[in-house]
Amino acid sequence: MAVATIPHSPFAHDDPEVDLLYSETRELRVQGFLLFMVSDLVLFSSFIFAYLYLRSSGQGWPPPGGPKLDLALASINSVILFGSGATMHFALENWKHSKFMKFAGWMVATIVLGSLFLSGQVIEYAKLAVGWGDSGIFGAGFYTLTGMHGFHVFCGVIYLTVLLLQATHGTYTFKKYTGLTLGTLYWHFVDVIWVVLFSIFYLL
Amino acid sequence: MATEALHGGGGIADHIHPEPQGFIRKYVFSIDHKIIGIQYMITAGIFLILGGMLAELIRVQLMKANGGFMTPDTYNEVYSIHGSTMVWLVIIPMLTGGFGNFVFPLQIGARDVAFPWLNMLSFWIFPVAGLMVYASFLMGAPSAGWTEYPPMSLQGQAGTSMWAAAIFLVGVSSTLTGINFLVTILKMRAPGMTFTRMPLFVWGQFATAPLLMIATTALGAALAALFMQREFGVAFFDPTKGGSPLLWQHLFWFYSHPAVYIMILPAFGILSEVIPTFARKPIFGYKMIAFSSCAIAILGFMVWAHHMFTSGMAPALQLPFMVLTMTIAVPTGVKIFSWMTTLFGGVLRFTTAMLFSVGFVALFTLGGITGVWLAAVPFDLHAHGTYFIVAHFHYVLVGGSLMGIFAGLFFWFPKMTGRYLNETWGKVSFWLFFIGMNGTFLPMHVNGLGGQPRRTATYDPQFQGLNQIESIASFIMTAAILIIIINIIVSIRNGKRSGHNPWNARTLEWQIASPPPYYNFKHIPTVFHAPYDFSEPLPYRGLEHELEGTVYENESLQPAGVH
Amino acid sequence: MSEAAQHTIAHVERILAVIFGLVVLGVALVALKNDWHSKGIENQVFKMMLGLLALGAFLAILAAFNVLAGHGVEV
Numbered sequence: 001m002a003v004a005t006i007p008h009s010p011f012a013h014d015d016p017e018v019d020l021l022y023s024e025t026r027e028l029r030v031q032g033f034l035l036f037m038v039s040d041l042v043l044f045s046s047f048i049f050a051y052l053y054l055r056s057s058g059q060g061w062p063p064p065g066g067p068k069l070d071l072a073l074a075s076i077n078s079v080i081l082f083g084s085g086a087t088m089h090f091a092l093e094n095w096k097h098s099k100f101m102k103f104a105g106w107m108v109a110t111i112v113l114g115s116l117f118l119s120g121q122v123i124e125y126a127k128l129a130v131g132w133g134d135s136g137i138f139g140a141g142f143y144t145l146t147g148m149h150g151f152h153v154f155c156g157v158i159y160l161t162v163l164l165l166q167a168t169h170g171t172y173t174f175k176k177y178t179g180l181t182l183g184t185l186y187w188h189f190v191d192v193i194w195v196v197l198f199s200i201f202y203l204l
Numbered sequence: 205m206a207t208e209a210l211h212g213g214g215g216i217a218d219h220i221h222p223e224p225q226g227f228i229r230k231y232v233f234s235i236d237h238k239i240i241g242i243q244y245m246i247t248a249g250i251f252l253i254l255g256g257m258l259a260e261l262i263r264v265q266l267m268k269a270n271g272g273f274m275t276p277d278t279y280n281e282v283y284s285i286h287g288s289t290m291v292w293l294v295i296i297p298m299l300t301g302g303f304g305n306f307v308f309p310l311q312i313g314a315r316d317v318a319f320p321w322l323n324m325l326s327f328w329i330f331p332v333a334g335l336m337v338y339a340s341f342l343m344g345a346p347s348a349g350w351t352e353y354p355p356m357s358l359q360g361q362a363g364t365s366m367w368a369a370a371i372f373l374v375g376v377s378s379t380l381t382g383i384n385f386l387v388t389i390l391k392m393r394a395p396g397m398t399f400t401r402m403p404l405f406v407w408g409q410f411a412t413a414p415l416l417m418i419a420t421t422a423l424g425a426a427l428a429a430l431f432m433q434r435e436f437g438v439a440f441f442d443p444t445k446g447g448s449p450l451l452w453q454h455l456f457w458f459y460s461h462p463a464v465y466i467m468i469l470p471a472f473g474i475l476s477e478v479i480p481t482f483a484r485k486p487i488f489g490y491k492m493i494a495f496s497s498c499a500i501a502i503l504g505f506m507v508w509a510h511h512m513f514t515s516g517m518a519p520a521l522q523l524p525f526m527v528l529t530m531t532i533a534v535p536t537g538v539k540i541f542s543w544m545t546t547l548f549g550g551v552l553r554f555t556t557a558m559l560f561s562v563g564f565v566a567l568f569t570l571g572g573i574t575g576v577w578l579a580a581v582p583f584d585l586h587a588h589g590t591y592f593i594v595a596h597f598h599y600v601l602v603g604g605s606l607m608g609i610f611a612g613l614f615f616w617f618p619k620m621t622g623r624y625l626n627e628t629w630g631k632v633s634f635w636l637f638f639i640g641m642n643g644t645f646l647p648m649h650v651n652g653l654g655g656q657p658r659r660t661a662t663y664d665p666q667f668q669g670l671n672q673i674e675s676i677a678s679f680i681m682t683a684a685i686l687i688i689i690i691n692i693i694v695s696i697r698n699g700k701r702s703g704h705n706p707w708n709a710r711t712l713e714w715q716i717a718s719p720p721p722y723y724n725f726k727h728i729p730t731v732f733h734a735p736y737d738f739s740e741p742l743p744y745r746g747l748e749h750e751l752e753g754t755v756y757e758n759e760s761l762q763p764a765g766v767h
Numbered sequence: 768m769s770e771a772a773q774h775t776i777a778h779v780e781r782i783l784a785v786i787f788g789l790v791v792l793g794v795a796l797v798a799l800k801n802d803w804h805s806k807g808i809e810n811q812v813f814k815m816m817l818g819l820l821a822l823g824a825f826l827a828i829l830a831a832f833n834v835l836a837g838h839g840v841e842v
């Protein structure tokens with residue numbers, strides 16, 4: 001992989017041959033990652049379609065006996081996740097401007113906010129107190145989609161932690177940081193999906 | 205990624221890295237697209253044999269109106285696994301993973317696909333998933349057909365969940381392949397190879413890759429939902445819990461209708477290479493063939509509900525789906541006419557590959573015409589769920605995709621191995637296959653219109669005569685496939701040497717040694733024109749040294765023995 | 768937990784959501800403005816996502832005020 005050939009310090013002197021290989025593989029990696037995001041988006045869209053289809057199947061929403069969602073908790077939780085998108089943006093911007101410590105600080109903030117969001121989800125699930133399989137279409141819609149999204153956030157937290165560790169170990173230089181760009185793309189993607197999920201579950 | 209040099213004039217792109225040594229790195233966990241392509245073909249070929257055996261079990265059962273060869277329950281499992289195998293484990297991997305991997309990077313002048321490790325991962329998911337499909341027999345295989353409609357699939361045996369997981373994995377593999385191919389085609393074409401200079405097989409793969417990437421993910425969602433419903437009771441499809449069985453049909457067909465184009469567009473691409481090569485004529489309507497592939501791919505997403513006319517649909521929705529479905533016949537017809545016009549007035553050489561291609565055109569057209577009939581709502585209401593449907597899709601999948609695969613096999617086998625397949629036995633296998641295929645599936649039209657329902661282990665005695673003809677013809681088809689398999693096994697070691705360009709074809713893969721070296725091109729060529737002008741010199745620069753030092757240097761490169 | 772306590776918690780949550788929501792909204796819009804002229808495919812995607820992020824923050828603020836509350840929520 002390209003990363004293995006890059007010297008082990010973000011300040012390292014750049015080798016022109018590595019530069020050429022890097023610029024060529026960079027476009028491939030970014031495009032491939034964007035296409036992966038498209039297919040992931042289709043996965044979410046399919047389940048969103050399923051939820052809207054079931055919701056409009058005449059049982060009413062919430063389905064009879066289904067629990068009510070806590071809007072106040074969801075608002076603060078959403079803001080936490082959106083805030084983590086902003087901190088991730090700052091992290092990447094600082095890396096672009098060669099400020100390692102600030103980058104690391106914003107990365108830690110992002111990871112903490114992501115974990116806070118996950119905790120908020122757990123609290124919400126606990127308050128709902130109905131099971132996935134025994135709550136009819138409520139479980140099929142709400143738990144499946146938010147659970148899938150929560151899994152993405154969970155993976156994202158681990159992903160960002162790995163990126164932070166890699167950055168500390170000098171995997172990326174201040175000129176070559178495709179991996180960090182991809183991580184930022186992923187995290188923004190997770191955020192944006194939550195905009196959609198928040199709208200269809202809490203505002204619709 | 206430092207080990208794969210990319211395209212580009214000079215610099216690091218021209219660095220050639222040493223081939224990995226050792227059997228495991230070279231042939232098992234290889235990251236070379238050519239080896240992976242062949243791995244896909246061999247694995248899919250094994251599944252073709254397994255799926256074919258299941259097909260013959262079905263035909264044996266249907267020899268007699270009252271069956272008696274297996275129990276109806278076993279019969280249900282057999283045809284379900286037969287369908288799943290042929291769609292997901294044979295045709296799709298063969299055409300995309302197999303021919304796609306082997307041929308198209310060579311045709312665009314690349315040294316490998318964009319993500320070789322991902323490519324290896326895609327491949328290794330596939331045999332595992334295939335084994336899981338067959339392992340489901342141990343737990344009680346799925347028995348609601350390859351479509352696994354709820355609520356029947358909810359009542360199915362434990363193996364149904366296993367099946368869902370396995371097909372989900374196949375879907376992951378397809379999605380990764382689609383991403384990989386799309387990036388490769390977008391970013392790694394040789395200098396000068398603009399989109400309108402790409403060979404048509406590459407266009408076929410280019411139209412297929414987004415389908416693999418998008419549609420397959422929707423199938424993944426459907427399968428995941430089925431799995432959750434079955435294992436955790438989540439109310440997606442079970443009406444007693446508030447779910448909707450129709451939801452499955454929407455999600456499933458949103459994938460599975462584009463899937464039929466995944467199974468046919470690369471085969472169209474194979475034909476568009478074989479036919480001009482053996483007609484020695486520029487392909488007629490290059491741009492129309494290329495763009496019609498894309499049109500089919502886009503329209504394919506808008507017609508899924510034509511599978512659901514009998515499932516309960518508002519008549520106001522039936523009409524647009526019917527019209528859109530019929531619209532697909534237009535780009536398909538453009539292709540058929542382009543091939544026929546290419547053949548017209550050409551200097552035809554009827555090699556086995558050409559025979560399979562011409563057979564494809566004839567049989568696929570028949571299947572396509574019945575497809576337009578079935579798109580019409582009134583006719584579909586009559587024919588739905590009968591053997592007419594079975595006849596229709598076997599004409600496009602066996603007469604189309606599978607014959608396309610055989611055409612591609614006979615065409616590119618010399619490139620893969622440096623040796624011909626035996627042409628005489630090839631022609632024998634073609635005629636046996638052609639006769640057997642028609643004998644098997646033509647009478648099904650009659651039986652279907654007469655009312656013989658599909659997926660039943662017994663049937664009304666009035667259909668028995670034609671069913672016996674079908675079964676006997678299917679044995680002929682099996683014999684043809686056996687001959688092809690023996691042909692392959694014998695020819696790999698003992699086939700006649702072919703040289704680097706036995707068919708005098710003009711695309712890039714034929715300008716380098718057979719089999720191609722690990723790095724494909726010593727120097728990445730520059731492309732000046734589309735490859736089909738047979739009267740012009742080759743439109744490439746920079747290929748002068750490709751054949752130096754190959755074993756065929758002093759052999760005759762004439763297309764011997766193919767007239 | 769008593770009902771009164773729950774109400775207090777909900778109030779605190781709403782107030783925090785509005786404050787942080789406004790911050791995120793402002794930050795996203797400023798970042799969008801600063802990035803407006805950046806090039807490259809990933810930056811186009813970033814801009815789109817920053818815009819959607821701002822939209823999300825805006826929706827969350829409205830939700831905290833109980834404007835736009837949907838059918839399935841406890842107001």
